[in-house]
Amino acid sequence: MVGETEKRRRVIGGEEDRISELPDALLLQILSLLPLKSAIRTGALSSRWRGLWGQRWPVPSSLCLRLPPGASAAARGEQLAATDRRGRRRMDCFTLTLHAGPLAQPDLMRCLDYAAACEVEDLHLRLDGSVGRGSRGGTRRPGMLTVHFPVGSPLLARLSVRGLNLTAAANAMVATLEVIHLHSVPLTDAALRRVVAACPRLRELEIRYCRRLRRIDFTNVGAANLKSFTIVDCSRATELRVPVAPRLRSFRFSGTFFSSNILSGGAMESLEHLYLCSGGPETGLPPTNLPSAVPRLSNLTVLTLCSIALQYVSAFAAKNVMESKLCSLRELHFLMFGMANSNLADIYSFLKTCCCPQLERLFVQLPAYTHDSFTENFLEVAEEEPPKGGLENLWLVKMTNFKGHRNEMQLVEFLLRKASCLKKLFLIAPKEDHHQGLRKVQSDVLMLSNFLKTKILLLERASANTQIIFSEPDGHQIQALHSEVFVRF
Structure with a gap:
């Protein structure tokens, strides 16, 4: 019997775990005294506790x-x-x-x-x-x-x-x-x-x-x-x-930006996660102070901005000669409603104004439509020079709805040249929704895919170890933190 008891002992921190050896009835009595959240967390103690919280009441x-x-x-x-x-x-x-x-x-x-x-x-x-x-x-x-x-x-x-x-x-x-x-x-x-x-x-x-x-x-x-x-x-x-x-710690906003808003310094300075999405096509920039706070948020670790919010930040930076360091930022996500010259310029302007020395993951959601914005009335927009550095720790980039258009290719070339620690670059073709709920890759993208792959694989890279991947990763391991907030427009 002594040997059998020894086999059933659980040791935590070098000491015998006597609580886990109690009968189920007593363990369930203990769990019944805990709030639901605390009861669930007891599953981390040992395999004996795992899932036991679901039985703490005599009925479901x-x-x-x-x-x-x-x-x-x-x-x-x-x-x-x-x-x-x-x-x-x-x-x-x-x-x-x-x-x-x-x-x-x-x-x-x-x-x-x-x-x-x-x-x-x-x-x-x-x-x-x-x-x-x-x-x-x-x-x-x-x-x-x-x-x-x-x-x-x-x-x-x-x-x-x-x-x-x-x-x-x-x-x-x-x-x-x-x-x-x-x-x-x-x-x-x-x-x-x-x-x-x-x-x-x-x-x-x-x-x-x-x-x-x-x-x-x-x-x-x-x-x-x-x-x-x-x-x-x-x-x-x-x-x-x-x-x-x-x-x-987390402020997430999607919709038409408020014409009047106060997120005071005290309310914003502790933010770690920020999501700002205007919720629609670009219709000008009404007065608002919401995105202008972005360059001042030094504690941010995850940031998501739509193309309109990027415009606000870019306009704010142009009027206020400043350089801000988002020293804690680890993940950045751009939701682009367009990819014309002005949109690419806004991305470059942001990376210049808001230096992100610790940035590790970059997600860019490109517009799903197939025509190239560059060819439509945007030729008069002056092209912005890309930033010279600031991406030394970037190791993952994922661009969805990638079609190989001019400005998309320019962004890819810039990232490959500047991200010296880049390990994986995902370039995911757009998908089309059907009324039956099925999704298929658009045929015109398929026609270009082999040409695009060859062209992209020949681009200059700062890191010889960079993998360029043209398919969605299995499961959802490579997803932006704010994916659950996305609203379809």
Whole structure:
């Protein structure tokens, strides 16, 4: 028996791991005392703990209730009754997915009361079928279902609402809520302020397609713990005010740039991840101070800019004689809506103005259309001289929608000549979407591919070890960090 016990011992840091030797019943009791996030992290202790958190309740710890379109009132009632028969026991996650029409307000309240009684930590409410781009998901409709905030669970940590109305009580307090995702929610400015003010521990806020918002203002609402803030296509919003937020690490914005915005030095100086995308074709540069802060953000490690944001930075640099070092930047991503002379000049201007001595990964998303912008009314634009250095640590470049057009080739030549540590250069041909969901490489690119490959492989390289790869890598190992933010235009 002693030998058998020795075999079952687990040693951590040279000491016997006695906790992992406890019976499952006791381990599950320990896990039941932990918040969901902490319980999941115990899987790193040893193989014995891995996945054990999912068994910490005697019934399934997650419940997904889906009410399909066309379901009768009797069928809906039976689903809700089956949920009640589960009993009001602790639950980690509750997901309610419904379509427009199949649920009445009292039924929704019944589901929310049940989730609160089960002390749910993750709550996901989703209305399908009438939300998303091109819909009126951001405008309140007569008879729209309403979620009253706070929802009542004493342990709620994560709330996600899509396509439902959300109202917030004044002077509410939700001391446990850390993450809020709102998608196509007809939220007013005042309601958003009340929601944020009610959550002193809020660390992640994401707002998508909330088209009733006009003024996003978090001054004097206590957002001191906010670490990640995302705004996507809140098309009526014209003003943004974020107070000094010393813990803010990630700010991601996609949509029409605000004509009035204040991201004060205190709110921005700690940023590590920044995503700025204008969301459409170039229509001039309205007054805004959002992109002009980029050259001053010395703590950035990941930066994504669209071609319009690049224009702002370039224009700002031209008016303000300056040279800024983004000393911590490791990953840079350009989302190019065009690749004319002016666009290439903006890229060069950025690399000159914002020196990135530690840059390791560069992603360039080129426009998908097949004609060459250089040949269309851009010949009068003076060409910008490329920067002389600053890419000494760059080891990975990926260019998608590459077609071999003049300015695309110029950028490739520049990178090969200047990036002395470049290991891999991915040049990925554009792909075409079909109504059946299939994707195929465009035939005209295929016709040119062999010629392009030969031409590119003969280009001068600063590093003889540089691999030039013309196919998408297996899986998603080579993806930009901000890929999940991308919005298709």
